[in-house]
Amino acid sequence: MSSASEDKFFPGLEGVISNETAIADMQGTQGQGGLAFRGYAIEDLAGSVSYEETAFLLLHGDLPTAAQLDEFNGRLRASRAIPGALIDLLKTVPRSIHPMDTLRTAVSVLAHFDPEVTAPVQDHDANVRKAERLVAQMATAVAAAARIARGQEPIAPKAELGHAANFLYMLNGTDPTGAQAEAFDLSLTLYAEHELNASTFAARVTASTLSDIHSAIVSAVGTLKGSLHGGANEKSWEVLEQVGDPDRAEQWIQDALARKERIMGFGHRVYKTGDPRAVILKEHCRRVAAEIGDDRWERIAEPIEREMTRQKGLPPNVDWPSARLYHYLGIEVPIYTPIFAMARVAGWSAHVIEQLDHNRLMRPRARYVGAPHRPVKPIAERG
Numbered sequence: 001m002s003s004a005s006e007d008k009f010f011p012g013l014e015g016v017i018s019n020e021t022a023i024a025d026m027q028g029t030q031g032q033g034g035l036a037f038r039g040y041a042i043e044d045l046a047g048s049v050s051y052e053e054t055a056f057l058l059l060h061g062d063l064p065t066a067a068q069l070d071e072f073n074g075r076l077r078a079s080r081a082i083p084g085a086l087i088d089l090l091k092t093v094p095r096s097i098h099p100m101d102t103l104r105t106a107v108s109v110l111a112h113f114d115p116e117v118t119a120p121v122q123d124h125d126a127n128v129r130k131a132e133r134l135v136a137q138m139a140t141a142v143a144a145a146a147r148i149a150r151g152q153e154p155i156a157p158k159a160e161l162g163h164a165a166n167f168l169y170m171l172n173g174t175d176p177t178g179a180q181a182e183a184f185d186l187s188l189t190l191y192a193e194h195e196l197n198a199s200t201f202a203a204r205v206t207a208s209t210l211s212d213i214h215s216a217i218v219s220a221v222g223t224l225k226g227s228l229h230g231g232a233n234e235k236s237w238e239v240l241e242q243v244g245d246p247d248r249a250e251q252w253i254q255d256a257l258a259r260k261e262r263i264m265g266f267g268h269r270v271y272k273t274g275d276p277r278a279v280i281l282k283e284h285c286r287r288v289a290a291e292i293g294d295d296r297w298e299r300i301a302e303p304i305e306r307e308m309t310r311q312k313g314l315p316p317n318v319d320w321p322s323a324r325l326y327h328y329l330g331i332e333v334p335i336y337t338p339i340f341a342m343a344r345v346a347g348w349s350a351h352v353i354e355q356l357d358h359n360r361l362m363r364p365r366a367r368y369v370g371a372p373h374r375p376v377k378p379i380a381e382r383g
């Protein structure tokens with residue numbers, strides 16, 4: 001006999017509240033709608049605090065003082081190098097492997113070399129230290145894997161550079177301009193955390209079995225990869241390229257929607273009137289495009305947005321402008337989603353630690369719709 005709770009069915013868990021969290025609020029501040037990290041509105045954080053300050057906020061509960069930030073930066077910089085064994089392994093994986101698959105492997109390998117790998121899974125302080133190391137090391141792993149995929153040698157981190165600038169340096173071998181580093185840093189803050197999205201949920205489910213933080217982050221990387229989630233930033237770029245001309249946008253969208261295709265970078269499970277991160281990032285895309293003196297992709301993006309609103313009422317999500325920003329920064333498309341992951345690791349880790357600190361096993365139910373119960377026939381009588 002089924003209980004009342006078993007009869008409630010929420011496909012895709014839409015609208016279901018499975019956790020309490022003190023990390024992100026998608027109602028924003030004062031219940032006005034929007035996004036806030038630990039009480040700070042995303043509009044106030046973006047462009048005002050560095051990614052390092054955002055990561056500290058997520059992992060430690062509040063924005064750092066100058067002294068705390070200094071120490072945090074010191075710890076991150078001291079943890080940036082990745083084991084030689086990981087670099088050797090990255091050199092052996094086939095070049096055709098997607099960088100999200102390489103990153104998933106890299107996080108797993110990093111677990112083996114973590115100095116506190118044997119710490120109890122619910123040791124809060126050890127988990128925060130492991131999370132800090134992951135924030136530092138995942139950026140190095142993404143840059144190293146990208147260079148290896150291009151047939152280049154990885155570049156060692158540069159201690160005097162901040163997180164965003166150091167990543168671009170490790171990727172390209174040259175120091176970014178201040179404007180490039182700032183724009184990239186802002187995108188990392190916008191990507192750093194987003195409540196109970198699919199990859200964070202996956203991480204929390206893994207942690208809820210009392211598995212370790214690295215295993216939870218491996219689950220999250222695998223979940224972020226899909227094109228309905230983080231993989232959409234790579235696919236958004238493909239949309240822009242396929243449209244290719246502002247005059248083609250209306251017809252292209254009409255045709256794609258007639259074929260019942262999903263236009264990547266549009267729509268959201270929670271935001272129905274717009275993603276506040278996309279609004280912020282769009283402004284920065286315009287600014288960076290103006291700085292480099294080429295607004296072609298802004299001119300193509302605009303009519304696509306207009307058509308998606310007109311024909312489907314769907315606004316863009318964060319993955320839509322981030323694809324353009326990364327293009328302006330000269331970053332190769334296959335690492336757009338790994339960059340999302342190396343930013344989101346701060347939010348994922350904060351959630352995993354919150355889960356482990358107040359754990360309850362996550363185990364929902366399914367409504368059975370298969371064959372009725374029936375007897376097992378001897379093999380000679382089947383068919």
Ligand SMILES: CC(=O)SCCNC(=O)CCNC(=O)[C@H](O)C(C)(C)COP(=O)(O)OP(=O)(O)OC[C@H]1O[C@@H](n2cnc3c(N)ncnc32)[C@H](O)[C@@H]1OP(=O)(O)O
Pocket residue numbers: 012197227228229230232261262263264265266267268269270312314317318319
């Ligand atoms: C960082 C992030 O993860 S943000 C999300 C990134 N993902 C994408 O950009 C992929 C494209 N977007 C989508 O597929 C969806 O909007 C999702 C998966 C993000 C959210 O979707 P849901 O909340 O599940 O909405 P759902 O799938 O029920 O769609 C509702 C309707 O809008 C349509 N729709 C939703 N998104 C899109 C889209 N991008 N393009 C075309 N149609 C869409 C659906 O086909 C459906 O139409 P119908 O009612 O006529 O059948």
Ligand SMILES: O=C([O-])CC(=O)C(=O)O
Pocket residue numbers: 193194196197198229268269270317318
């Ligand atoms: O919240 C979601 O469902 C997806 C999203 O925007 C994110 O993870 O940044």
